[in-house]
Amino acid sequence: MPDDSPLIQSLRTAVAAAPADVPLRLHLAELLLNEGRSEAAVAEAAAALQHAPGDERARELMMRAMEVPGRAMEVPGRAMEVPGRAMEVPARQQPPRRPGFDWKAAEEQVGDVVPPRFVESPVRADGQDDPGEAEAEAWDVEAPGTVRLADVGGMREVKDRLEAAFLAPLRNPELRKLYGKSLRGGLLLYGPPGCGKTFIARAVAGELGASFLSVSVNDVLDMWIGNSERNMHEIFQTARRRAPCVVFLDELDALGAKRSRTAHSGMRNTVNQLLTELDGIGSAEANEGVFVLAATNVPWDVDNALRRPGRLDRTLLVLPPDGPAREAILRYHLRERPIENVDLGKLAKVTDGLSGADLAHVCEAAAERALLDSARSGTVRMIGMKDLLAAAKDVVPSAEPWFASARNVAMFANEGGMYDDLVAYLKKRRKL
Structure with missing residues (x-):
């Protein structure tokens, strides 16, 4: 040049x-x-x-x-x-x-001198490329599943409460109309960790033949002001578009913590937005076909406004599995492992007080014992009752710390009988 x-x-x-x-x-x-x-x-x-x-x-x-x-x-x-x-x-x-x-x-x-001025593809005339539709699919909405309450082992009291408070009115619209039963509000599941609250929520969605949308604090909170509230609104909008849909609010104490204890205004605004969405943005019909379930380990940390009538006004205590439930859980986790001479009834008795997660750990630890023994001896052997009993003996019930905290709440903060079912269980177990 x-x-x-x-x-x-x-x-x-x-x-x-x-x-x-x-x-x-x-x-x-x-x-x-x-x-x-x-x-x-x-x-x-x-x-x-x-x-x-x-x-x-x-x-x-x-x-x-x-x-x-x-x-x-x-x-x-x-x-x-x-x-x-x-x-x-x-x-x-x-x-x-x-x-x-x-x-x-x-x-x-x-091309190397002038960069492209527009990088987005134009919206098609039929609306299939509408950003709103793509945004709606950003949330992981599961199709109606095959899990039913019959797949939940034992827990007869939990199933009866679900049937009376939630499922029977939905299955019988004529009776619901006759008795003036409202479908507004949701159900709050609480109890120690690892006891199957999420599994029960999926089973309820299966009973209803509804889609399932699980929401955690990571799905909602955002570092930018206003984005958390927008995320909360879009989640419920997605559920309304995919109705019938079960919205499962996991760890509600993080999503709906008491605003009086929250120093950051952004978190308070997020709770306010959740309250608005539960109210149906001005009309109960807006949430037609949207069923809200929530779960928490610490219901006493949830904002009281979330638990007033018309919102999460029904409460269900999910406790460590009873005998039939423990037997069903053990059978499930051992179904694909090589076992011999295992007495599930006896094993269910010695694992009283263990949560579902604890029982899964018992099966995993027993499998590790048999695997290690086989590797050392050079001879493959089956998982036996001895392995399972030894593993159960080593497992400390993970729900005990939770009951230690819940005991104080049941004794000194049971306002309006909110935790009567917890009090009854603690008395039955001689923990109160």
């Missing part, structure tokens, strides 16, 4: 100082084109079009520079170099233009 003339150097300096000055940049491009430097002229014209996409002079200059690839075009009145000879071009005479302009070739040549 030839060296720049003093005039072009001065113009380059001026353009660098004022890059948005389109007339100045086009003047530089015109001089470059007149000196036969079409590639440099194209770059300057492209930069001008970036600042002024509709500028006719910039477009005309771009076309002039692109129409003579491979040869140098001189100013009017100068010689134009043509392979094999030099010829004079009369002053003010323009070279013949082609009937069309190859925009694809132009785009390839200036």
Whole structure:
């Protein structure tokens, strides 16, 4: 490339100082084109079009520079170099233009100079590419599952409470209308960790033939102001579009903590938004077909407004599994493992007080014992009763710390009989 003339150097300096000055940049491009430097002229014209996409002079200059690839075009009145000879071009005479302009070739040549102005695909006329639809699918909504309450081993009292408070009114719309039973409100499951609250929620969704949308604090909270409230609103909007749908609010004490104890205004606003969504944004019909279940280990940390009538007004205590439930859980976790001479009834008795998660750990630990013994002896053996009893002996009930905390609440904070079922259980177990 030839060296720049003093005039072009001065113009380059001026353009660098004022890059948005389109007339100045086009003047530089015109001089470059007149000196036969079409590639440099194209770059300057492209930069001008970036600042002024509709500028006719910039477009005309771009076309002039692109129409003579491979040869140098001189100013009017100068010689134009043509392979094999030099010829004079009369002053003010323009070279013949082609009937069309190859925009694809132009785009390839200036692609490195001019970045794309728009990167999103245009929305289709049928609305299938509507960002709102894509945004709605951002939440993981599970299709109606095959899990039913019959798959929940034991827990007869829990099932009876679910049937009376939640399922029977839904299955019998005529009786519901006769007795004036409202479907407003939701169900709060509480109890020690690892006792199957999430599994029960999925079973309820299966009984209803509804989609399942599980929501945790990570799905809602956002570092930017207003985004957490928007996420909460979009979750319920998604559930309304996919109705019938069960919205499962996991760890409700994190999503709906008591606002009086919350120092950050963003968290208080998120709780306010949750209250609004539970109320159906002005009308109960807005949440038609949306069933809200929530779970927490510490219901005493949940904001009281969430538990008033019409919201999460029904409460169900989910305790460590009873005998039949423990037997069903043990059978499930041993079903694909090599076992022999295992007495599930006896094993269920010695594991009294263990949660579902504890029972799964018992089966895992027994399998590890048998595997390690087989590796050391070189002879593969089955998992036996001895392995399971030894594993159960080593497991400390994970629910005990929870009951230690719940005992104080049951004794001193049972306002309005809110935790009567917990008090009854603690007395039955002689923990109160």
